[in-house]
Amino acid sequence: MSAPVATEPKPAPPAVETLKVKVDGLEIAVPKTMPDPLTGKPVPTTMIQACTLARTDVPHYCYHPKLPVAGNCRMCLVEFGTPAMGPDRKPVLNPDGTPKIAKSPRPAIACATPISPGMEIYTTTPGVKAMREGVLEFLLINHPLDCPICDQAGECKLQEYSVDYGQATSRFVEPKVHKPKQVDLGPRIVLDDERCILCTRCIRFTKDIAGDDALGIVNRGSYNTLSAYPGKAFDNNYTLNTVDLCPVGALTSKDFRFQMRVWFLKETKSVCTSCATGCNIVIGAREEKVYRYEPRENDAVNSSWMCDSGRLNYKWIGAENRLTEIRRQNPGAGGEKITWTTAAKEIADRLLAAKPGTVAIVASARQTNEELFLLSQLAKKLNALTDSVPRIQIGDKLLLSADRNPNSNGAKLTGIAPAQLGSNLRKIAEGIGKGTIKTLLVFGEDVTRHGIGADLLAKLDTLVASEILPNQTTKLAHYVLPGCAHAEKRGTFTNGKGRVQKFMKAVEPRGDARPEGEFLHELVAAVNGNPGFTSIEGLFNWMAREIPAFNGLTWGGLGDTGVTIVLPS
Amino acid sequence: MIVKRDKLTFWERLYLPALVGGFQVTWRHFSRTLFRGKAVTMEYPEQKWVVPPGYRGAPYLVKDQEDRTKCVSCQLCEFVCPPKAIRITPPGPTGAPGSGNVEKGPKEFEINMLRCIFCGFCQEVCPEEAIFLMKDYSLTGTNRQEMIYNKEKLLSLGGIHQDKIQKWKHKADEAKAQDVFPVPPAK
Ligand code: SF4
Ligand code: SF4
Ligand code: SF4
Ligand code: SF4
Ligand code: FES
Numbered sequence: 001m002s003a004p005v006a007t008e009p010k011p012a013p014p015a016v017e018t019l020k021v022k023v024d025g026l027e028i029a030v031p032k033t034m035p036d037p038l039t040g041k042p043v044p045t046t047m048i049q050a051c052t053l054a055r056t057d058v059p060h061y062c063y064h065p066k067l068p069v070a071g072n073c074r075m076c077l078v079e080f081g082t083p084a085m086g087p088d089r090k091p092v093l094n095p096d097g098t099p100k101i102a103k104s105p106r107p108a109i110a111c112a113t114p115i116s117p118g119m120e121i122y123t124t125t126p127g128v129k130a131m132r133e134g135v136l137e138f139l140l141i142n143h144p145l146d147c148p149i150c151d152q153a154g155e156c157k158l159q160e161y162s163v164d165y166g167q168a169t170s171r172f173v174e175p176k177v178h179k180p181k182q183v184d185l186g187p188r189i190v191l192d193d194e195r196c197i198l199c200t201r202c203i204r205f206t207k208d209i210a211g212d213d214a215l216g217i218v219n220r221g222s223y224n225t226l227s228a229y230p231g232k233a234f235d236n237n238y239t240l241n242t243v244d245l246c247p248v249g250a251l252t253s254k255d256f257r258f259q260m261r262v263w264f265l266k267e268t269k270s271v272c273t274s275c276a277t278g279c280n281i282v283i284g285a286r287e288e289k290v291y292r293y294e295p296r297e298n299d300a301v302n303s304s305w306m307c308d309s310g311r312l313n314y315k316w317i318g319a320e321n322r323l324t325e326i327r328r329q330n331p332g333a334g335g336e337k338i339t340w341t342t343a344a345k346e347i348a349d350r351l352l353a354a355k356p357g358t359v360a361i362v363a364s365a366r367q368t369n370e371e372l373f374l375l376s377q378l379a380k381k382l383n384a385l386t387d388s389v390p391r392i393q394i395g396d397k398l399l400l401s402a403d404r405n406p407n408s409n410g411a412k413l414t415g416i417a418p419a420q421l422g423s424n425l426r427k428i429a430e431g432i433g434k435g436t437i438k439t440l441l442v443f444g445e446d447v448t449r450h451g452i453g454a455d456l457l458a459k460l461d462t463l464v465a466s467e468i469l470p471n472q473t474t475k476l477a478h479y480v481l482p483g484c485a486h487a488e489k490r491g492t493f494t495n496g497k498g499r500v501q502k503f504m505k506a507v508e509p510r511g512d513a514r515p516e517g518e519f520l521h522e523l524v525a526a527v528n529g530n531p532g533f534t535s536i537e538g539l540f541n542w543m544a545r546e547i548p549a550f551n552g553l554t555w556g557g558l559g560d561t562g563v564t565i566v567l568p569s
Numbered sequence: 570m571i572v573k574r575d576k577l578t579f580w581e582r583l584y585l586p587a588l589v590g591g592f593q594v595t596w597r598h599f600s601r602t603l604f605r606g607k608a609v610t611m612e613y614p615e616q617k618w619v620v621p622p623g624y625r626g627a628p629y630l631v632k633d634q635e636d637r638t639k640c641v642s643c644q645l646c647e648f649v650c651p652p653k654a655i656r657i658t659p660p661g662p663t664g665a666p667g668s669g670n671v672e673k674g675p676k677e678f679e680i681n682m683l684r685c686i687f688c689g690f691c692q693e694v695c696p697e698e699a700i701f702l703m704k705d706y707s708l709t710g711t712n713r714q715e716m717i718y719n720k721e722k723l724l725s726l727g728g729i730h731q732d733k734i735q736k737w738k739h740k741a742d743e744a745k746a747q748d749v750f751p752v753p754p755a756k
Contacts, residue, residue: 148643178744
């Protein structure tokens with residue numbers, strides 16, 4: 001992108017010394033140190049990190065780039081060599097002048113061994129292959145091979161590496177060690193101890209990242225068993241991340257348990273809407289049904305995690321009582337189904353007939369930047385009083401923000417909401433009470449729960465409500481417009497730190513529902529005669545030109561992980 | 570390429586002798602069928618062809634000798650089925666209550682016999698030996714809906730399969746001997 005995009009001021013990274021190492025013959029320069037995943041302090045770069053930089057895959061179970069190193073699974077064993085030193089502490093040279101490499105007699109685990117200058121790492125030798133096969137055979141000794149009933153099947157590292165390094169038959173004829181199955185580990189997690197390969201990723205996550213030292217391993221040898229601390233429930237708000245981390249099907253989600261096989265799920269990049277953090281997610285859907293959210297890595301926002309409450313907040317998308325019809329209602333005396341064209345025309349006529357200053361708009365900070373921008377265009381033309389509803393609760397230190405709106409900043413930047421969200425709501429209520437406000441547009445909120453009661457709504461000449469699920473406001477509205485969940489449309493949110501992130505469409509809207517932006521585009525075009533843009537790309541780029549904070553952004557330039565803008569203070 | 574045609578002989582050019590010869594064959598079969606009861610055709614559908622072993626007919630679900638529905642709803646057959654004839658509804662978190670260590674079974678299992686091409690992939694992929702192509706080759710119905718066989722129908726048509734391995738029972742017995750089962754049920 002050429003335009004100057006404001007990004008958060010980053011301290012220039014200190015110049016890191018690099019080392020030259022060879023990975024399978026490919027020489028690359030690798031930083032001497034890398035930040036520790038927990039403290040961020042520089043720690044020596046390991047072989048596995050060097051291999052990752054050289055785009056060489058080293059199979060591993062216990063290593064995870066975001067967790068402290070444990071080095072217990074031995075799957076990452078590699079062979080290596082270092083430059084040979086003569087008795088004079090000078091490198092020994094080959095006849096052709098290159099340094100002579102002394103191959104180490106023993107392999108090393110790539111996840112925990114630091115690199116040294118001139119090191120050569122070998123990941124494809126017959127020895128390495130044999131070691132991988134051996135480790136895998138050991139891991140499978142007591143493994144139950146539950147794949148047909150295991151929710152991990154299809155995304156299981158044990159399955160994947162078995163394809164690469166497994167044996168077709170087992171040499172183990174003794175009875176397998178049996179361990180507890182179907183263990184109720186916590187309110188959201190089921191544990192199958194037989195499938196656990198004791199990598200301790202879950203233990204490290206919950207202790208070091210979530211700060212809840214709830215899990216541990218008890219007993220010895222083949223009887224090693226993962227367990228929650230006796231009498232302590234594994235119930236912090238981040239437990240489901242251990243399900244993602246678990247390389248096998250030992251920890252599985254109760255919510256997703258036996259719902260769908262993972263290979264049927266279509267994955268769509270999206271953003272969680274449950275708070276202002278805006279964790280990046282992948283929506284797993286099949287045949288227009290959303291089955292799960294999973295976190296998507298974005299180091300500027302959520303690392304590789306998301307909270308349980310956000311992850312499980314998707315059921316409403318498939319709710320039975322979704323609004324699916326465009327309706328013209330005579331509150332208290334029934335209503336009828338109309339088309340989008342009729343609705344757009346009639347609402348536009350009513351707005352054009354309204355005297356300036358008699359219109360108010362309550363938009364939702366759960367709407368996208370683009371929708372809020374279109375509403376602000378309407379508001380400008382109609383000189384409308386606007387606001388959106390604040391949702392402040394208690395946040396935590398890790399991800400969950402106290403602001404439970406995903407797009408409060410979008411609402412502020414587009415001018416729909418004042419600096420203090422919700423401070424105009426009282427004025428709107430008073431205006432309706434006094435009769436100065438005759439028309440109210442409500443998008444995605446139930447205003448009866450936010451100070452504009454049913455008695456006030458009854459005084460309005462026109463009440464338009466765009467909603468996803470029915471509520472008190474839609475019951476009283478003259479026009480009900482069925483809206484789309486974020487999973488059913490494209491758009492962008494601006495998170496609490498000013499990161500503008502886009503999300504993609506995972507499923508089709510229900511019934512006649514239609515992305516709010518499309519309808520608003522028609523309405524804006526009819527009211528102020530500006531045809532605007534029908535495509536989300538055009539709309540976003542138009543918005544980015546109009547709103548100073550977004551200047552320089554483009555839809556394409558947002559990429560998958562978004563761009564951080566400077567929020568006006 | 571030019572194919573050289575032999576010239577027809579005088580006898581062949583007469584045409585009628587050939588006609589008579591043909592008619593003789595027809596007559597021979599006609600009289601054999603009529604007077605000696607030696608038909609070469611079959612009176613389908615009153616008479617049915619007995620298919621040889623290994624024939625691939627319609628796929629049905631089976632139970633084992635202990636009356637357990639063998640399918641565990643792994644959905645591999647649904648995935649592999651080329652014309653997408655199979656549709657499985659997984660059981661959800663409750664699994665298959667009462668199935669012990671099997672944990673899981675299909676809530677619903679449908680095969681659209683109008684789509685099925687009797688390829689046998691489902692039988693081949695099934696890790697549980699739960700679905701077999703049987704000997705039925707002629708399925709009829711009066712409407713399309715009728716041709717979608719549900720779990721109940723597939724199981725009743727499939728019958729019992731004598732399972733020699735009984736892996737789940739074996740696993741449960743082995744675990745019981747080690748004093749691990751019964752496990753605390755998932756809440
Ligand atoms: S953990 Fe992996 S290998 Fe083990 S039963 Fe589950 S899918 Fe199969
Ligand atoms: S439950 Fe999973 S993540 Fe935890 S130790 Fe076992 S295999 Fe590793
Ligand atoms: S036989 Fe082939 S087409 Fe028929 S259900 Fe099985 S996999 Fe599908
Ligand atoms: S492959 Fe076998 S066990 Fe799996 S769903 Fe099909 S019939 Fe059931
Ligand atoms: S990944 Fe290195 S020992 Fe487990």
